[in-house]
Amino acid sequence: xxxxxxxxxxIWKPDYExxxxxxxxxxxxxxxxxxxxFVKNNLVIGHEHFEKWLRASSKGKAALVSGFMPSGxxxxxTLTILKQMAYYQKEYxxxxxxxxxxxxxxxxxxxxxxxxxxxxxxxxxxxAAAGVDINNSIVYFQSQNFDTLRETFxxxxxxxxGELDKIYWKNVDILYSISGLLMVSDIxxxxxxxxxxxxxxxxxxxxxxxxxxxxxxxxxGIKDFxxxxxxxxxxxxxxxxxxxxxPENSILLSDSASSAMRKVEKAIKAGNIDLYTSLVxxxxxxxxxxxxxxxxxxxxxxxxxxxxxxxxxxxxxxxPDATKIANSLFLExxxxxxxx
Numbered sequence: 001x002x003x004x005x006x007x008x009x010x011i012w013k014p015d016y017e018x019x020x021x022x023x024x025x026x027x028x029x030x031x032x033x034x035x036x037x038f039v040k041n042n043l044v045i046g047h048e049h050f051e052k053w054l055r056a057s058s059k060g061k062a063a064l065v066s067g068f069m070p071s072g073x074x075x076x077x078t079l080t081i082l083k084q085m086a087y088y089q090k091e092y093x094x095x096x097x098x099x100x101x102x103x104x105x106x107x108x109x110x111x112x113x114x115x116x117x118x119x120x121x122x123x124x125x126x127x128a129a130a131g132v133d134i135n136n137s138i139v140y141f142q143s144q145n146f147d148t149l150r151e152t153f154x155x156x157x158x159x160x161x162g163e164l165d166k167i168y169w170k171n172v173d174i175l176y177s178i179s180g181l182l183m184v185s186d187i188x189x190x191x192x193x194x195x196x197x198x199x200x201x202x203x204x205x206x207x208x209x210x211x212x213x214x215x216x217x218x219x220x221g222i223k224d225f226x227x228x229x230x231x232x233x234x235x236x237x238x239x240x241x242x243x244x245x246x247p248e249n250s251i252l253l254s255d256s257a258s259s260a261m262r263k264v265e266k267a268i269k270a271g272n273i274d275l276y277t278s279l280v281x282x283x284x285x286x287x288x289x290x291x292x293x294x295x296x297x298x299x300x301x302x303x304x305x306x307x308x309x310x311x312x313x314x315x316x317x318x319x320p321d322a323t324k325i326a327n328s329l330f331l332e333x334x335x336x337x338x339x340x
Contacts, residue, residue, distance in 0.1 A: 004205075025046030036083075043080075047228060053199045062197050070120045079126070090133075095190065121323050129311050129318055158220070164180070201230075202230065232281065235275040236250060264279070
């Protein structure tokens, strides 16, 4: 299969065994501390070099990178990534690096500075609500990290247009090329601070980004980099996955529990049983699936009510810290709209 790393396309039924073979991924057969739900329910569908990251974590040399584009509000699919970051940070004492892709939001998604600030606050508050210690994380705007900006321009010379087109399965214009290379710089960044291994967690549809990182790391003489876990996707309301740029297809983390319940009920009534299965696998206490439509709807609504209500409470508690961190980032801007 071919995936577009920047766009959601239609409905597809993932055959993870075939995908593992196609992309050379390994099965995730690791015993982790206080085994989390995403391991117990086999939601990690493949990995690359995870064993290297585990070894580095035992020596305090392991980092996490989880970047976010502040073009919209995080959704339920984002929450599955946030929970994994929180788990690895807590159980394996890994340092979390959180680049905020403000440049990509401005120049590819056409977000303005006010939207970027509002969404950055929301992203940080949702990170904290999911269990991430944002006060023990390195958070930065891509536009203000001059180390990674310099590195990006150094990396440009290491990859050709033809290689980029092959990696992304399409012609990649200059904006998307720079966006991808900025991401590579972000993932390499912890190595400058004596971390030996970096873990990224994402969906299989973003594998092109990892292929670019691996290609450049190889040219830099860095072996088996990065470490990656690919996780099962939360089904969207209408398409295969949720997306910040498609709020009509997503359960946003800013939605009230009642609004989320209505969305879930409507989607399942329309035949989206994959959404029900996703909710059970990621958020229910047990993996038992209901068979009748009425019971599936009732079960899904119970799950989403509990998850959204708990998350909302934690979000409100952590909002002041998130706002403080975001405001400190914006102090780097001499005035609103400086970059326009």
